Amino acid sequence: MRMRPTLSWTPAEDLPPGTTDLGPVTGALSTGRVLVLSGAGISTESGIPDYRGEGGSLSRHTPMTYQDFTASAQARRRYWARSHLGWRTFGRALPNAGHRAVAAFGRRGLLAGVITQNVDGLHQAAGSEGVVELHGSLARVVCLSCGTFSSRRELARRMEEANEGFEPVAAAMNPDGDADLTDGQVGDFRVVPCAGCGGILKPDVVFFGEAVPPRRVEHCRALVGAASSLLVLGSSLTVMSGLRFVRQAAEAGKPVLIVNRDPTRGDRHAVARVALPLGTALTTVAGHLGIPLDGAAADRG
Known part of the structure; x- marks a missing residue:
């Protein structure tokens, strides 16, 4: 269930600091079977605002x-x-470099799947296949x-x-x-x-106060179980609908990596949080892996 938006979360002072080192993200993707969990932050560069970031x-x-x-x-x-x-x-709205990078990683066979908390369809417009739309x-x-x-x-x-x-x-x-x-x-x-x-x-x-369909949750849990690592992109993980998958991965001993400029509720479970803009970060990682990004966007009609 998505919590009511009036509830808030304040980062604890003992959370690990963010880094600009993309090495762990590049390393995880080079190994493969990475499950992506994306939030509103990946779409801000497409002109869609987020809930909890700056502004x-x-x-x-x-x-x-x-x-x-x-x-x-x-x-x-x-x-x-x-x-x-x-x-x-x-x-x-059109996909940005972050969406295109995720699609490129998928085409190279590096991903175990993509779960998105977003309702904008931009991952699919960028060419990602089999995207699980957690919130519809x-x-x-x-x-x-x-x-x-x-x-x-x-x-x-x-x-x-x-x-x-x-x-x-x-x-x-x-x-x-x-x-x-x-x-x-x-x-x-x-x-x-x-x-x-x-x-x-x-x-x-899925409106706030409404439950995510149980079958969808179980499908996501199965994706986490089959993945080698979990890569969180642009989510504060404030609500349980996404945080539960971070906790599941961490409890199973799977590395959790987060790319988000601000602290998140999942930082204590992560190997690292990269505090860089997503478009820049993922384009850089793609470059390190020798993966070109396709600039063409799919027709959303």
């Missing part, structure tokens, strides 16, 4: 909870108005009544038709694809229902 959105924005979304029609109106506007920007994807929508899945792009088209002239200017964009709007800007935004049964539509993502 993170949690300092000004409380993400929607599952309980609020399902209980209140007004909460759903507010969410969909903000998310509809945010999707125009979010859906156009904003590119899909699910009906809470009939369970039918549909395309977010199709929903965006329907919402455009239902809300002609809806062009507010957002104060900021958030990592969950939500744009900051006031209640006045939301106004009487019209939420469209499921085209099949008329039920409530929800993005196919």
Whole structure:
């Protein structure tokens, strides 16, 4: 379950300091069977903000909870108005050097898999295959009544038709694809229902306060069990949904390596935390391994 965003974690003073030495990361990848666990920090260079880093959105924005979304029609109106506007920007984001590096490592057969806490689809757009989307994807929508899945792009088209002239200017964009709007800007935004049964539509993502599907968790645990090491990229590991895999790897004696500029909740379990920007760090590692990065991005349509 993702913890409510109002909960916070303060790094302890006895955590090991960060380093700029990429040797352990290069060494682990050269050995192979590395499992990647990525968080919001890998997508910041694509223009998508994170939750807890410098200028993170949690300092000004409380993400929607599952309980609020399902209980209140007004909460759903507010969410969909903000998310509809945010999707125009979010859906156009392109993979950056960090995503391309992970895809290149996968093509070389160096990875045991990729688990991402992100809902942006940028790993797949960069060419990574078999990505486990721990918290789902904003590119899909699910009906809470009939369970039918549909395309977010199709929903965006329907919402455009239902809300002609809806062009507010957002104060900021958030990592969950939500744009900051006031209640006045939301106004009487019209939420469209499921085209099949008329039920409530929800993005196919795990909201705060909602549990990650058990089968997905067990699949991730199996990936950790089959890996030689775990490489965490751009995650503060503040919530248990990702931290549990770090703990599992450490308890099994598998090296945990973290690339994140700020301290994380998993530092005490790690061999090292590399405090460098992800694009720079992973491009450098790829260079050390003699792996060229493909600059072409896949079509996200």
